[in-house]
Amino acid sequence: MEEDNQGGRRAAEWAESYRTGDTPWDLGAPHPELSRRLQGDALAPPQAGARALVPGAGRGHDALALARRGWAVVALDLVGSLGDELGASLAQSGGRFCVGDAMDFDDGPFDLIWDHTFFCAINPSDRAAWGARAGDLLQPGGMYAALVFPFGKPIAEGGPPHGMDSAALRQALGARFEAEEDCSAQRKVRSRRWEERWFLARRLPFQLPTS
Ligand SMILES: C[S@@+](CC[C@H](N)C(=O)[O-])C[C@H]1O[C@@H](n2cnc3c(N)ncnc32)[C@H](O)[C@@H]1O
Known part of the structure; x- marks a missing residue:
């Protein structure tokens, strides 16, 4: 993938990938581990109208799965054209598509953030x-759930996808979060070269001491 000089991709480059269909990350369906977890209660909306944010939502397969489970989903992506179909589908369940940069996004609060190949992007x-x-x-009490991929890829190899692990997520989230789950994904994407893990942290009502 083409990168800027710091290892990031520009919005126009992501858009070009979608325009040409060069989207090897797109599973064409929700991630199987997310689907498995949505069958149980652990990822159920805590109350009617509970809000979920999907940063880097792509074509929105995961966002739609969350919406079907009852979440009011905001699917966010740099590429506006992704919203042409996804926006209408999400609107049927009280959700919406937003075009924008997750780094600047400010439309909380949310009860869940679902991260699938966003952190590595x-x-x-x-x-x-x-x-x-x-x-x-x-x-406070909200969940940051992530499919950790590509686990084990050396960061020196560059990206995206940039190598990541749960420790990198914990470090980024910092002392306002407590990790609750960090394990191998039970349902993996067989074609993926690198390992996949499941990670979930909860936003605390306070900040943990850092030492
Ligand atoms: C590897 S793709 C993953 C898409 C989707 N999560 C999936 O699994 O199919 C990364 C996505 O993040 C989007 N993206 C990258 N940086 C972003 C940013 N700063 N804010 C919002 N979206 C971003 C890209 O446009 C792209 O759709």
Whole structure:
């Protein structure tokens, strides 16, 4: 993938990938681990109207799965054309598509942030800023759930997708979050070269001491 000089991709480059169909990350369906988890209660909306943010939503397969489970979903992406179909589909369940940069997004509070190949898509130097933004967007008790991929890829290999692990997510989210789950995904995408893990952290009503 083409990058700027700091390892990030510009909106126009993402848009070109969608225009030409060069989207190897797109599963054409929700991630199987998300689908599995949505069958149980752990990822159920805590109350009617509970809001979920999907940053870097892409074509929105995961966003729509969350909406079907009862979440009021905001699917956010840099590429506006993705909203042509996705916006109408989400509107049927009280959700919407927003075009914009997750780093600047300010339409919280949310009860859930679902991150699937978003954290690995941003410039690693932006990770701390995204973690702080996520802490601002989630209300206390809200969940940051992520499909951790590509786990095990050396960061020196570049990206996107940039190598990531749960430790990188924990570090980015910082002391306002407590990790609750960090395990191998039970349902993985077999064609993916790198390992996939499941991570969930909860936004605390206070900040943990850092030492
Ligand atoms: C690897 S794709 C993943 C898409 C989707 N999550 C999926 O699994 O199919 C990364 C997506 O993040 C979007 N993106 C990258 N940086 C972003 C940013 N700063 N704010 C919002 N979206 C961003 C890209 O346009 C792209 O759609």
